[in-house]
Amino acid sequence: MSSREIKKRRVPIFLYHGVSECDADAIRDPIYALPSAAINAQVAWLREHGCATVPLDAILARPGGEEGSCVITIDDCLVSAYTHLFPLLLSAGYRAVLFPVAGMVGRRGWVGWGELDEMCRAGMEIGSHTVSHANLAAIPPDEAKRELRESKKLLEDRLGVRVKFLSLPGGYHSATLTAAAIETGYEAICGSVFGYSRYGADRYALKRFCLRQGDGEVIIRRIMRGAFMPLSPRYLRERGKGLCRRLMGERLYTAVRGALITRGAYKTLPRFPVGG
Numbered sequence: 001m002s003s004r005e006i007k008k009r010r011v012p013i014f015l016y017h018g019v020s021e022c023d024a025d026a027i028r029d030p031i032y033a034l035p036s037a038a039i040n041a042q043v044a045w046l047r048e049h050g051c052a053t054v055p056l057d058a059i060l061a062r063p064g065g066e067e068g069s070c071v072i073t074i075d076d077c078l079v080s081a082y083t084h085l086f087p088l089l090l091s092a093g094y095r096a097v098l099f100p101v102a103g104m105v106g107r108r109g110w111v112g113w114g115e116l117d118e119m120c121r122a123g124m125e126i127g128s129h130t131v132s133h134a135n136l137a138a139i140p141p142d143e144a145k146r147e148l149r150e151s152k153k154l155l156e157d158r159l160g161v162r163v164k165f166l167s168l169p170g171g172y173h174s175a176t177l178t179a180a181a182i183e184t185g186y187e188a189i190c191g192s193v194f195g196y197s198r199y200g201a202d203r204y205a206l207k208r209f210c211l212r213q214g215d216g217e218v219i220i221r222r223i224m225r226g227a228f229m230p231l232s233p234r235y236l237r238e239r240g241k242g243l244c245r246r247l248m249g250e251r252l253y254t255a256v257r258g259a260l261i262t263r264g265a266y267k268t269l270p271r272f273p274v275g276g
């Protein structure tokens with residue numbers, strides 16, 4: 001296979017946040033919680049069509065992996081990560097990369113340390129999603145560095161694993177953050193730009209397909225078959241949002257989004273208790 005063909009190979013990184021029926025206790029955005037039936041159908045489709053999950057490492061280090069592979073990531077780690085997604089993925093023979101908010105582990109509505117440990121031992125990978133789910137691009141650089149450093153250390157100390165990956169809360173990103181993450185020892189960063197990652201992609205700017213309410217197995221089928229073309233309405237909408245964000249800058253984007261929220265343009269947004 002030519003290096004050109006290898007480079008072209010795309011690996012979808014799917015992103016789940018929660019399950020509608022399980023996560024009512026945690027204050028978060030219901031848009032990102034899918035009904036269990038939808039998630040079950042998506043995983044069933046992957047399984048029935050012989051799709052495999054691969055570790056995040058595989059797409060970074062090993063060029064030219066199998067077609068039909070994907071990476072599954074779970075951000076936040078609300079209780080459903082353990083009560084629903086974990087047994088579902090395990091029974092399908094799948095593994096995922098979990099990105100818990102380190103400071104929220106064990107709180108009501110969130111996974112506990114024992115549950116995370118069990119999932120690690122069953123083969124799930126652990127990455128960091130910071131200590132408090134802060135917007136790292138909006139807080140002072142020293143504070144952002146502390147979030148990166150302390151979450152990594154806490155997860156490593158409590159779970160006895162090496163934490164190599166970072167998922168950015170809200171996808172808020174900057175060049176300074178990348179430098180800080182590398183300095184802290186992270187080997188890859190998952191953002192929230194909607195799209196395919198490729199074997200040999202920029203490891204500090206991995207794109208993901210965030211699944212949200214209303215998504216069924218159709219979207220999984222289209223993404224896995226590479227039919228999720230740039231002209232599909234969903235793709236255009238998501239990339240349009242990303243473009244606005246880049247043009248406005250993270251601070252302005254956050255401010256405008258916040259203003260829209262108070263006017264009811266959005267029903268809810270993630271509101272994570274901070275601190276402690």
Ligand SMILES: [Zn+2]
Pocket residue numbers: 075076129133169170
């Ligand atoms: Zn999050």
